[in-house]
Structures are given as structure tokens and as C-alpha cells.
Amino acid sequence: MAQATAPVDVKPAGSSPRQRVKLILSYLALILLTLVFAAPLLWMLSTSFKTNPEAIRWPLTWIPREFTLQGYSEIFNTTSQTPVLRWLINSLISAFAHTALVLATAAPAAYALARMHFRGKRIMFAIIISTLFIPHIILIIPNYLIVDMFGWLDTLLAVIVPSVPTALYLFLLRQFFVSLPRELEEAALLDGANRYQIFLRIILPLSKAPLATVAVLSFLQNWNDLLWPVYVLFSPQNLTLQPGLGRLQGAYETEYPIIMAGGVLASIPVLIVFIFAQRYIIEGISRSGVKG
Amino acid sequence: MTTGQIGQAGTAPPPPAEKAARRSDSGDFIGSNPLTPYVFMAPYLVLFVIFVLAPVVYGFWISLHNYDYLLPGKPWVGLQNYVDLFTPGSTTSGPFWNSMEATGIFTLLSVPLLVVIPLLLALILNQGFRGRTFFRAAYFAPYVLGVAVVGVLWRFLLDPNVGAVNFYLGQLGLRDDIPWTTAKPWVWAALVGPTLWWTLGFNTVIYLAGLQDIPRDLYDAAAVDGANRWQRFLNVTLPGLRPVLLFVVVVTVLLSANVFGQPLLITQGAPGEETTSAIMYIAETGLRQFTMGSAAAMSYVLALFLMLVSIANFAFFRQREE
Numbered sequence: 001m002a003q004a005t006a007p008v009d010v011k012p013a014g015s016s017p018r019q020r021v022k023l024i025l026s027y028l029a030l031i032l033l034t035l036v037f038a039a040p041l042l043w044m045l046s047t048s049f050k051t052n053p054e055a056i057r058w059p060l061t062w063i064p065r066e067f068t069l070q071g072y073s074e075i076f077n078t079t080s081q082t083p084v085l086r087w088l089i090n091s092l093i094s095a096f097a098h099t100a101l102v103l104a105t106a107a108p109a110a111y112a113l114a115r116m117h118f119r120g121k122r123i124m125f126a127i128i129i130s131t132l133f134i135p136h137i138i139l140i141i142p143n144y145l146i147v148d149m150f151g152w153l154d155t156l157l158a159v160i161v162p163s164v165p166t167a168l169y170l171f172l173l174r175q176f177f178v179s180l181p182r183e184l185e186e187a188a189l190l191d192g193a194n195r196y197q198i199f200l201r202i203i204l205p206l207s208k209a210p211l212a213t214v215a216v217l218s219f220l221q222n223w224n225d226l227l228w229p230v231y232v233l234f235s236p237q238n239l240t241l242q243p244g245l246g247r248l249q250g251a252y253e254t255e256y257p258i259i260m261a262g263g264v265l266a267s268i269p270v271l272i273v274f275i276f277a278q279r280y281i282i283e284g285i286s287r288s289g290v291k292g
Numbered sequence: 293m294t295t296g297q298i299g300q301a302g303t304a305p306p307p308p309a310e311k312a313a314r315r316s317d318s319g320d321f322i323g324s325n326p327l328t329p330y331v332f333m334a335p336y337l338v339l340f341v342i343f344v345l346a347p348v349v350y351g352f353w354i355s356l357h358n359y360d361y362l363l364p365g366k367p368w369v370g371l372q373n374y375v376d377l378f379t380p381g382s383t384t385s386g387p388f389w390n391s392m393e394a395t396g397i398f399t400l401l402s403v404p405l406l407v408v409i410p411l412l413l414a415l416i417l418n419q420g421f422r423g424r425t426f427f428r429a430a431y432f433a434p435y436v437l438g439v440a441v442v443g444v445l446w447r448f449l450l451d452p453n454v455g456a457v458n459f460y461l462g463q464l465g466l467r468d469d470i471p472w473t474t475a476k477p478w479v480w481a482a483l484v485g486p487t488l489w490w491t492l493g494f495n496t497v498i499y500l501a502g503l504q505d506i507p508r509d510l511y512d513a514a515a516v517d518g519a520n521r522w523q524r525f526l527n528v529t530l531p532g533l534r535p536v537l538l539f540v541v542v543v544t545v546l547l548s549a550n551v552f553g554q555p556l557l558i559t560q561g562a563p564g565e566e567t568t569s570a571i572m573y574i575a576e577t578g579l580r581q582f583t584m585g586s587a588a589a590m591s592y593v594l595a596l597f598l599m600l601v602s603i604a605n606f607a608f609f610r611q612r613e614e
Contacts, residue, residue: 026416033413034430040489041434043456044445056454058462109336118329124337131344133602135595137550137571141578141588142347142354145361165340195328224438226553227571231579242440246557249444256448263441274436278429281436285494286501 041267048072048261055256071257075248075265081236082251084262087244090156091223092269094240097160098222099215106169107211111199113170114177115185125174132167140228147232158232159240163222168288169214175287176210177203213284216277223270241266351588359585366585373589384577384586390565391573392594394555398569399548402484406544407537410492414499415529428500432493439490443557446486447473450558479559479567487554491547495540502536503529538609542602549598570594 042062047055048071050064075084112118113125143162144153152158180203188198204211223241230243239247241262248262274281355373359366376382413431417424434442449456450472462468472482506529514524530537552571555561561568574594578587 026419026421030416030421030427034427037430037434037489040445040449043449044441047448058454058459060456060459105336105339108332112329112332116329116332118326121329124333127345128340131340131348133599134344134348135546135550135591135598137574138351138588138591138595139344139347140575141584141591142350143343144579145350145354145584146342146347161339162343165336165344170336195332199332220436224436224440226438226440226556227575230556231575242438245440245444249447249557254451254454256454259444260448263445266441267437270436270438271433274429274433282428282432282497285497 044260044263044267047256048264050257052255052257055260056254068257071261074258075261082244082248082262083236084241084244084248084265086237087239087241088265088269090238091240091242091266094156094159095219095223097156098164099219101160101164102166102169102218103211103215105164106166106173106214107204107207108199110170110173111177111203114174115182116195128167128170132171140231144232153232154234154238156238156240159222159225159229163225163228166218166221169218172214172284172287173207173210176207180206209280209283212277213280213287216273216280217284219273220270220281352592354584355586355588355592357585359583359588361582361584369585373586374593376586377589377593384590387565387568387573388570388590388593391568391570392597394567395549395551395570397480398483398551398555398567399545401480402487402548403541403544405484405488406491406495406548407541409488410495410540411499411533413492413496414503415525417496418500418503428493428497431496434490435494437490439553440557442486442490443553446482446489446554447558450482450486473559474562476563476566479562482558483551483554483567486558487548487551491544495544498536498540499533502533506532534609538605541609542605545601545605546598549594549601 046062046064049067049069050061051066051068051070054061054064054066074080075082077083078086113121139162147153147158147162150157152161184202184206185198188202193201226242226246229240230246233239233243236247245259245262245266248259252258356368356370357366358369358372373384376384377388379385417428421427450458452458452469452471452473455472457472458468458470461470470478472478510528510532511524514528519527550571551569552575555567555569555572559567561572565573570590571594574587574590577590578584
């Protein structure tokens with residue numbers, strides 16, 4: 001992983017004047033690019049504290065002249081057609097429940113595929129992995145009818161459950177379990193522990209990092225999904241944040257402080273997750289690319 | 293089929309481990325309950341069958357019917373929905389191929405940028421910069437935001453009259469009334485630009501991991517042979533990155549071809565329906581107008597296209613390997 005390995009260029013940088021100039025220029029370019037990347041987010045934050053006229057006034061102001069919480073008070077009004085606070089709670093429930101289900105189903109299955117011997121294992125694994133490459137779009141129409149059959153339309157269950165069996169998470173966990181040394185399990189078996197005890201007391205505690213990676217990736221995935229919730233959730237009270245932002249844009253059109261306040265609210269949880277779990281996110285993505 | 297091929301590529305490392313597993317596993321399992329593995333598999337498998345495997349078949353079944361969600365009768369029509377898609381002048385073929393064209397244009401415009409720029413960025417970051425982790429995180433950060441946030445934010449930034457982009461273009465002495473969200477060719481920039489901002493860091497992270505997997509001694513050996521920087525890039529870096537490059541190209545093409553949120557929220561399909569993407573059109577047809585038979589047929593045609601493109605990518609990279 002990135003932090004673990006030594007950088008390729010081990011020469012001490014900036015050893016000659018020419019190299020030093022080059023290094024400074026590279027830094028300037030990187031910092032400039034960082035500003036370009038950060039600016040839209042800062043603009044969203046700044047706009048969310050502006051009054052309507054100031055938000056659309058040229059020349060632009062980066063720091064609100066007239067600081068107001070109007071945008072936020074509008075979206076915190078839970079009786080409106082756009083109860084953003086309610087959507088935030090729905091999104092949190094959905095993402096946490098989804099993540100819990102992913103871990104509870106993918107971890108034992110991945111362990112069985114990594115360590116147990118049973119009829120049909122190879123074919124099961126092959127079929128599951130092959131679905132990694134089935135375009136998601138062919139699932140949405142039949143899944144709409146399946147979810148409808150269960151009576152889940154316009155409920156959070158519709159956005160929590162169907163995306164749980166994701167092949168990527170199973171694959172990442174299986175690869176990790178395969179790499180664990182077997183001696184620990186063998187010793188436990190000799191001590192008379194059964195498979196369930198071994199899994200719960202030995203394997204899971206050793207697997208905190210990959211479990212965290214899967215948890216964070218599935219949380220983000222669920223939090224950010226747009227296509228599916230746009231169509232399976234309808235009532236204002238039942239929306240999550242992503243389809244809700246579309247409604248907010250439709251309802252307020254050019255009242256940008258309100259729309260941007262909604263955007264800020266939808267971004268804060270994932271940015272917090274990113275700051276604290278960066279390592280797991282980046283590791284998960286690197287791994288799916290390099291080893292997948 | 294692609295899926296099989298890719299599946300194999302995906303499982304390339306396991307074979308030795310698998311063999312070892314089987315040997316000592318047979319030992320582990322003397323006297324243990326043969327049902328145990330199925331208990332471990334069951335929760336995942338049940339959901340997998342209901343929400344992945346069954347829908348693949350069910351969706352095809354739907355596509356063979358005149359399936360309208362709101363009507364009681366859903367008559368069997370065989371391949372008629374597919375025939376209609378390939379019959380010029382039918383009600384579905386025009387808008388569907390329009391949306392396919394929009395998707396194709398978006399993919400052609402965004403993929404080269406998303407393959408090349410992150411590679412350059414990764415090469416720069418890989419030179420052992422102090423603060424490299426910080427820069428990587430900064431470029432990656434937008435990726436954790438949902439496309440809905442990206443969409444409403446850029447709709448605002450690109451607003452022709454009040455947006456920050458036009459304001460700064462004006463400050464630079466350029467045209468400050470570009471209709472980013474409503475007229476061609478600007479709409480393409482309005483879709484591709486925010487997509488770059490949003491997903492560039494994702495590919496950069498993958499490239500960085502790939503670069504760090506290239507053994508250091510290969511560079512040393514090349515240096516000893518007198519290879520200059522460019523030669524080292526061509527003869528060490530690129531070959532070493534080939535599997536990662538293939539992954540990036542395949543995934544970026546698939547993600548671009550699945551574009552949905554950007555045209556939905558930034559251009560809203562404008563002008564006319566010219567930036568309505570295939571996914572947008574399929575979802576609207578099937579889940580808003582509820583003509584599901586036709587929409588399901590479209591989704592299979594799109595899926596077939598995507599698989600053909602993936603196969604082409606694999607073939608291209610394999611050929612380069614030989």
C-alpha cells in the first residue's frame with residue numbers, strides 16, 4: 001500500500017539548484033491544482049450562508065457580506081415538501097443498515113469460499129464474480145418489480161437491501177481470508193472449537209482492516225447512490241438526500257443558498273467518513289484495481 | 293463471453309492458494325458438519341439469487357413481453373421489442389439511439405482525459421514528494437461526494453447568468469455569457485468537466501498503487517543500461533502498469549457509459565433531448581412511463597454494447613502484450 005512502500009525516487013530532492021527550481025515549480029502546480037479542486041466545495045459552503053441576492057450577484061464574494069442562516073432554516077423545516085433534515089436521517093438509517101447487512105452476509109460467505117470445502121463452491125464463486133461485470137442497468141427494471149412484490153416501494157427497505165449482494169466486497173474479503181495463516185485455526189480446531197467459534201473469535205478480530213474497508217466503501221456507495229432511489233422513493237417524507245437534492249433543485253430553482261445548504265448537509269457525513277477512514281477507502285480502491 | 297474472461301482475470305492469483313486450502317481443509321473437516329459451509333453461504337446467497345441472479349433472467353423475460361406496469365395484460369411479443377429498437381421510425385428507436393449517441397459522445401470525450409490526466413498526476417506524485425498523501429487526498433476528496441451534490445453544485449457554477457465559471461472567464465477578458473447548460477457544444481464541457489473534477493482522483497489512486505508495485509530494481513537496471521527518463525517510462529513503467537491500465541480503461545469506459553446524474557441535474561437533457569444519456573432514457577421509459585418491456589430490451593442492448601467494448605479493450609491489451 002501507498003504509505004507502506006518507499007517512494008520510487010529515493011534521491012534526496014533539491015540537491016542541485018536546477019532540481020530545486022523544478023521541485024518548487026512542481027509544488028506550485030500541485031498546490032494550484034489543489035485550490036482548483038477545493039474551490040467548488042468552498043463556494044458551496046460560502047453560498048449556503050448568503051442571502052439570495054448576494055448568491056447571484058457579480059462580482060462574486062467569497063466571504064458572505066451579509067452572513068445568514070436562512071438557507072439552513074428553510075431546509076430544516078420538516079413540514080415542507082422538502083424536509084431535508086428528514087432526508088438526512090433517512091440517509092443515515094439507510095447507509096448504516098445497508099453496511100451492517102453487507103458485513104453480516106459477505107463476511108461469512110467470503111470465509112466459506114476462502115477456507116471451506118464444499119460441493120458447488122467453484123461454480124458459486126465463478127457465478128458471483130462474473131456478476132461484477134454485468135451492467136447494473138439490466139437489474140433495475142426487474143428489481144423494481146421484485147421490490148414492489150415485497151411491498152417495499154417508497155420505503156427505506158427498497159434502498160437498503162437490493163444492493164447488499166455486491167460481488168466486489170465478497171471478493172475483497174475472500175482474498176484477505178485466503179491470505180491469513182491457517183495455523184491459528186488449526187490450533188483452535190484441536191482445542192475443540194467449531195467453525196462458528198473460529199470465525200467469530202479468531203477470524204473476525206484479525207480482519208478489522210478489510211472489514212473496515214468494506215464497511216466504508218459500502219457506506220459511501222449507499223449514501224451516494226442516485227439512480228435507484230430516484231425511482232423507488234416518492235413521498236417527500238421517505239426520500240434520502242441524493243434524490244432529495246434533485247427535488248430541492250426543482251423546487252427552489254435559483255434560490256441557490258437553500259440548494260447549496262442541502263449540498264453541504266449531504267457532503268458533511270461523507271467528508272467526515274473520508275477524513276477518518278481515508279486509509280481504508282484508498283486501500284480498498286487500490287486493491288480492487290491492482291489485485292482485482 | 294466477457295464476464296467469464298474478466299472473471300478469470302479477476303481470480304488470477306488464487307490457484308496456488310486454492311490448492312493448499314484444499315489439502316489442509318480435508319483435514320479440518322473430519323467429523324465436522326457438512327452443512328456448515330452452506331450455513332455460512334446462505335444469507336449472502338439468498339440475497340444474491342433474489343436481487344442479482346433472478347433479475348438477470350427476469351429482465352430478459354420482461355423484454356419479451358409488451359410489459360406495461362400499469363396495464364393488467366402483459367402479452368408475449370417475442371423479440372418484437374428488440375426488432376422495434378432496430379427499426380428506424382418506430383416510436384422507441386429514435387430517442388433510444390439518440391440517447392446511445394449522447395452516451396457515446398460523452399464516453400469518447402471523457403475517457404481519454406480520465407485515463408491520461410490521472411496517469412500524469414500519479415507519475416508526479418510518485419516522485420517522493422513531501423506531502424504526497426495530502427495532495428492525493430485533496431484530489432481524491434470530490435470522489436466521495438455523491439453525483440447529486442456534484443450535479444446541483446456544478447449546475448450553479450455553470451449557470452450562464454450568475455455562475456462563477458462565467459464570472460471568472462469574464463475577469464480573464466473572455467466571453468462571460470457561455471450557455472454551458474443549454475447549448476451545444478458547451479453542454480458537453482458541462483458534463484465532462486465536472487466528471488473530471490469528481491472522478492479524477494479515483495483513477496489517480498489506482499495508478500499510484502500500480503506504480504508502487506513496479507519493482508524498484510527494474511528502474512535501477514534500466515538506469516545502469518543508460519536509459520533516460522523517457523526510455524524508462526516506455527520500457528519499465530508502461531509495461532509494469534499494463535494490468536492497471538487495462539483496469540482503469542475498462543472501468544472508466546463502463547462508468548462513463550453509465551452516466552446518469554450529470555445530465556439529469558446539470559443539463560437536464562438539454563438542448564432538446566440531446567444530452568439525455570442511455571441510462572436516463574431507459575430509466576425514464578421503464579420506471580416513469582412504465583413501458584417496462586421496451587425499456588428492458590433497451591437495457592439488454594446497452595449491456596451487450598458495454599460487453600463488446602470491454603472485450604475489445606481486453607483484445608487490444610492482450611495483443612499489445614504479445
